[in-house]
Amino acid sequence: xxxxxxxxxxxxxxxxxxxxxxxxxxxxxxxxxxxxxxxxxxxxxxxxxxxxxxxxxxxxxxxxxxxxxxxxxxxxxxxxxxxxxxxxxxxxxxxxxxxxxxxxxxxxxxxxxxxxxxxxxxxxxxxxxxxxxxxxxxxxxxxxxxxxxxxxxxxxxxxxxxxxxxxxxxxxxxxxxxxxxxxxxxxxxxxxxxxxxxxxxxxxxxxxxxxxxxxxxxxxxxxxxxxxxxxxxxxxxxxxxxxxxxxxxxxxxxxxxxxxxxxxxxxxxxxxxxxxxxxxxxxxxxxxxxxxxxxxxxxxxxxxxxxxxxxxxxxxxxxxxxxxxxxxxxxxxx
Amino acid sequence: xxxxxxxxxxxxxxxxxxxxxxxxxxxxxxxxxxxxxxxxxxxxxxxxxxxxxxxxxxxxxxxxxxxxxxxxxxxxxxxxxxxxxxxxxxxxxxxxxxxxxxxxxxxxxxxxxxxxxxxxxxxxxxxxxxxxxxxxxxxxxxxxxxxxxxxxxxxxxxxxxxxxxxxxxxxxxxxxxxxxxxxxxxxxxxxxxxxxxxxxxxxxxxxxxxxxxxxxxxxxxxxxxxxxxxxxxxxxxxxxxxxxxxxxxxxxxxxxxxxxxxxxxxxxxxxxxxxxxxxxxxxxxxxxxxxxxxxxxxxxxxxxxxxxxxxxxxxxxxxxxxxxxxxxxxxxxxxxxx
Numbered sequence: 001x002x003x004x005x006x007x008x009x010x011x012x013x014x015x016x017x018x019x020x021x022x023x024x025x026x027x028x029x030x031x032x033x034x035x036x037x038x039x040x041x042x043x044x045x046x047x048x049x050x051x052x053x054x055x056x057x058x059x060x061x062x063x064x065x066x067x068x069x070x071x072x073x074x075x076x077x078x079x080x081x082x083x084x085x086x087x088x089x090x091x092x093x094x095x096x097x098x099x100x101x102x103x104x105x106x107x108x109x110x111x112x113x114x115x116x117x118x119x120x121x122x123x124x125x126x127x128x129x130x131x132x133x134x135x136x137x138x139x140x141x142x143x144x145x146x147x148x149x150x151x152x153x154x155x156x157x158x159x160x161x162x163x164x165x166x167x168x169x170x171x172x173x174x175x176x177x178x179x180x181x182x183x184x185x186x187x188x189x190x191x192x193x194x195x196x197x198x199x200x201x202x203x204x205x206x207x208x209x210x211x212x213x214x215x216x217x218x219x220x221x222x223x224x225x226x227x228x229x230x231x232x233x234x235x236x237x238x239x240x241x242x243x244x245x246x247x248x249x250x251x252x253x254x255x256x257x258x259x260x261x262x263x264x265x266x267x268x269x270x271x272x273x274x275x276x277x278x279x280x281x282x283x284x285x286x287x288x289x290x291x292x293x294x295x296x297x298x299x300x301x302x303x304x305x306x307x308x309x310x311x312x313x314x315x316x317x318x319x320x321x322x323x324x325x326x327x328x329x330x331x332x333x334x
Numbered sequence: 335x336x337x338x339x340x341x342x343x344x345x346x347x348x349x350x351x352x353x354x355x356x357x358x359x360x361x362x363x364x365x366x367x368x369x370x371x372x373x374x375x376x377x378x379x380x381x382x383x384x385x386x387x388x389x390x391x392x393x394x395x396x397x398x399x400x401x402x403x404x405x406x407x408x409x410x411x412x413x414x415x416x417x418x419x420x421x422x423x424x425x426x427x428x429x430x431x432x433x434x435x436x437x438x439x440x441x442x443x444x445x446x447x448x449x450x451x452x453x454x455x456x457x458x459x460x461x462x463x464x465x466x467x468x469x470x471x472x473x474x475x476x477x478x479x480x481x482x483x484x485x486x487x488x489x490x491x492x493x494x495x496x497x498x499x500x501x502x503x504x505x506x507x508x509x510x511x512x513x514x515x516x517x518x519x520x521x522x523x524x525x526x527x528x529x530x531x532x533x534x535x536x537x538x539x540x541x542x543x544x545x546x547x548x549x550x551x552x553x554x555x556x557x558x559x560x561x562x563x564x565x566x567x568x569x570x571x572x573x574x575x576x577x578x579x580x581x582x583x584x585x586x587x588x589x590x591x592x593x594x595x596x597x598x599x600x601x602x603x604x605x606x607x608x609x610x611x612x613x614x615x616x617x618x619x620x621x622x623x624x625x626x627x628x629x630x631x632x633x634x635x636x637x638x639x640x641x642x643x644x645x646x647x648x649x650x651x652x653x654x655x656x657x658x659x660x661x662x663x664x665x666x667x668x669x670x671x672x
Contacts, residue, residue: 054523161615191379192550196594196611203606218523225596225609248599262528263598264553268576272557274532277525280493 009180009212010043010066015075017061021285033285035061036072037236040311041214043180048206048213050227050244052220052259056281058236059216063182066214067099068092080179097127100173104185106165110157116143116168117153123175142171145208146201163194167201174205182214187222199226220263224248229317232256235292236284238311242318252320254300255293291323299324339410340367341544342391342429342512347404349386349395358619360386360399362568365646368512373538373545375559375576377552379591381616382565384548388514391546392429393421408512427457430505434517436497440489446473446500447485450507457508472503476533495526499533506537513538514546519554531558552595556580561652564588567617567627570646574653584655586632587612626658634659 016039018032036058043049053059065072068084077084079099087095103109110119121139124130130138140150146167157165166186173181183202187195203226206213217223223230224244231241232253240253251257258275277296282288288295294304303323311321320326349361361383368374376384389395391406393413406413408428413421425431433439441449450472451465460468466485473481476499489497498518505513515534519527535558538545549555555562556576563573564585572585583589590612614631617623623630629639638658646656655661 054525163615191616192552193379193591193594193612194615196596196609197613199596200608200611203608220524221596221598221600224598225600226606228606258525260598262524264524264528264531264551264557265598266552266556266580266592266595268556268559268580270556274528276529280495280526281523 007044008042009045009080010041010214011076011078012039012041012062012066013076013078015039015041015062015065015077016073017058017065017070018073031285033283034236034287035284036065037284037287039075039233039236039238041231041238041241043212043214044228045179046206046210046212047228048215048226050223050230051214051216051233052218052223052230053233054218054259054281056235056284057233058284059218059233060184062233063101063184063214063216067096067101067182069101094127097176098179099182100176100178100180101182101184102166102169102173102186104188106162106169106189107157109169110165112157114156115153116155116157116160119157119168120153120171120175123172127176129176138175139171142174143168145174145205146171147197161194162190163197166190166198170198170201170205174209177209178211180212180214182216184216185218186215188217188219195222202226220248220260232259235282235287237292237321238319239293239322240318240320241311243316246316246318250318252314252318252325253293253322254297254324256320258298291321338370340407341370341409342368342546343405343407344387344391345405345407347387347390347406348402349383349390350400350402352398352400353620356620359402359568359622360619361390363403364565364568364570366563366570366573368544368546370511370544371542372560373547373558375555375562376546376548376565377550377555377562377591378565379550379616381567381619383568384550384565385516387565388431388516388546388548391514392425392431394431423457426453426505426510427508428510429512429514430508430510431514431516432498432501432505432518434520436501436521437489437494439501440497442489445486445488446492447487450485450500450504453504454507468507469503472507473500475506475537476500476503478503493526494522495530498522498526498530502530502533502537506541509541510543512544512546514548516548517550518547520549520551527554534558552580552592564591567619567622569627569656570654571628571657572653572655573646575651578651578653584649584653584660585628585657586634586659587628590631590633626656 015036017036018034020029021031023030039062051059064070066077117139120142121135124135143150143152148167187198215226227244230244230247231238234255240256251260258277261275279296290305290307291309294300309321309323311319312326313319345365346363347361348363351358351360378384390401395401447466447469450469454465454468470481470485478484478499519530547558559576562576562579563570566587572588583592593610594612612631617627625640626644629635644656644658646654647661648654
């Protein structure tokens with residue numbers, strides 16, 4: 001019962017996911033893509049933890065490993081006191097009632113041949129929760145909750161706009177009354193005006209059903225808006241975690257600083273104080289030694305290229321993994 | 335600025351698509367101009383007709399779409415009236431276009447050097463060898479490190495940001511006067527986006543380019559445009575210098591759009607607030623109601639808005655807006671005081 005005593009719903013420890021690179025006729029494994037390379041995360045009950053990072057940083061893979069849609073290579077995922085990685089496939093299927101997911105693309109994540117009523121009602125059948133008119137009643141209720149007319153049940157996904165489809169996806173995720181929803185870029189494919197509607201809906205539903213969200217996104221302003229705390233990922237690792245407000249006002253890791261400075265501000269009078277980064281994201285198949293960010297870091301020092309910094313608390317739950325923030329962060333873990 | 339003839343003048347452009355369900359007006363009578371050396375930002379949500387506008391300027395609309403009406407004057411010449419060989423001379427040489435998906439816009443089976451060289455040789459009589467030397471120079475210009483080596487790379491060997499730099503190099507190869515950039519950074523990560531926007535700004539000054547920058551991202555527009563035109567449902571609803579439109583938007587759609595964007599660092603004292611969203615959805619282009627297209631979502635809608643269509647009319651200064659709140663309808667008994 002590790003998770004319950006300190007109020008955490010989910011605890012991820014040392015999560016790793018390596019994808020083998022196979023070469024040649026015998027598909028010999030010639031290396032690994034370290035998509036997720038030792039991630040520690042904790043989600044408190046009822047909070048929204050934002051997970052941000054650029055493409056290829058491992059955000060989505062982290063989400064999928066937590067749900068065991070991908071089998072992690074190493075680590076532990078403790079949900080409500082139960083280690084998910086120790087569960088049999090049957091037990092895991094039962095557990096999925098508690099953990100749901102909302103996907104990025106509202107077009108490809110709904111089966112075009114199923115009516116909305118069946119899409120939203122399917123989880124109720126699979127988990128043998130409701131049948132017949134009871135199920136129909138529940139589906140109608142769910143559709144109302146996400147702001148759709150119950151008559152939507154009889155229609156097909158293609159009859160809806162992107163924003164409405166995302167509402168259908170949310171209704172499906174809510175059907176089993178989960179405790180945790182992993183939102184994987186839920187508003188990235190939507191237009192600005194519709195994006196705001198869906199963000200509001202997610203916040204309202206969180207309050208009503210006391211949900212916990214892991215909110216994965218690359219849009220820093222949206223993440224700041226919806227999250228209580230934010231974790232920043234770079235090349236398979238978490239580099240900084242803090243309360244949303246603190247992170248945006250006082251970022252510590254040079255990567256977080258650069259990332260925040262690059263966001264275009266909708267204000268033509270704002271002066272650009274962008275911190276330029278050298279080069280592109282390195283390949284996760286051959287991450288640089290030491291701190292993975294050091295080849296692009298504007299303030300890197302000698303130790304950064306040799307020693308991997310640890311994610312340490314600089315007070316008030318503000319964690320950062322940087323030798324400059326924590327000069328003692330090279331030591332072995334206690 | 336007003337005395338000089340604009341480089342590009344779009345006058346009452348209408349683009350229609352014939353579909354099985356009926357005729358769609360993707361662009362519904364829009365007019366705007368781009369002055370020499372300025373960047374006009376065209377902002378709007380998906381389906382509002384921004385990209386179709388750019389494609390129409392180069393006559394790249396293919397059936398079932400067609401340009402139904404209007405004039406596109408480039409240096410005073412109507413591009414809709416010139417012959418096919420003549421418009422081909424305009425494409426790339428006078429007006430260049432870069433797209434959202436740089437990886438998809440490049441041919442995967444040719445090296446980037448060959449593709450840039452091809453673009454040069456379409457419009458100039460130079461040898462292939464000279465064209466390749468020029469390609470290396472262009473790659474250096476767009477700040478690709480080690481251009482002598484990268485010129486032999488295939489697109490898949492480059493990152494998305496690098497591919498967009500190649501596209502920009504290619505678009506500049508024939509020294510165009512107008513560069514149209516259609517969501518040039520939408521597919522890129524924020525740090526790369528910032529680099530590309532800086533590059534475009536620098537090149538614009540260096541080559542004294544005019545630019546039509548199309549984006550849905552208000553932050554991108556705010557940082558790069560001199561003037562902004564806001565599109566909604568195939569129409570321009572507001573046009574103004576960039577500072578004015580962000581400081582005091584006039585059209586209810588522009589106001590709603592600016593409010594619905596979460597601001598970085600916009601949280602105070604840990605409070606999560608609801609975002610002021612615009613209710614409803616973009617109207618279905620197939621079943622268009624009479625009146626202002628924004629009326630069904632507008633918080634300040636009046637009776638006249640559902641009956642008559644507002645025109646884009648001048649306001650003070652260089653501003654224009656298409657809204658009855660600012661231009662009471664002709665013949666309307668009670669003008670609304672605001």
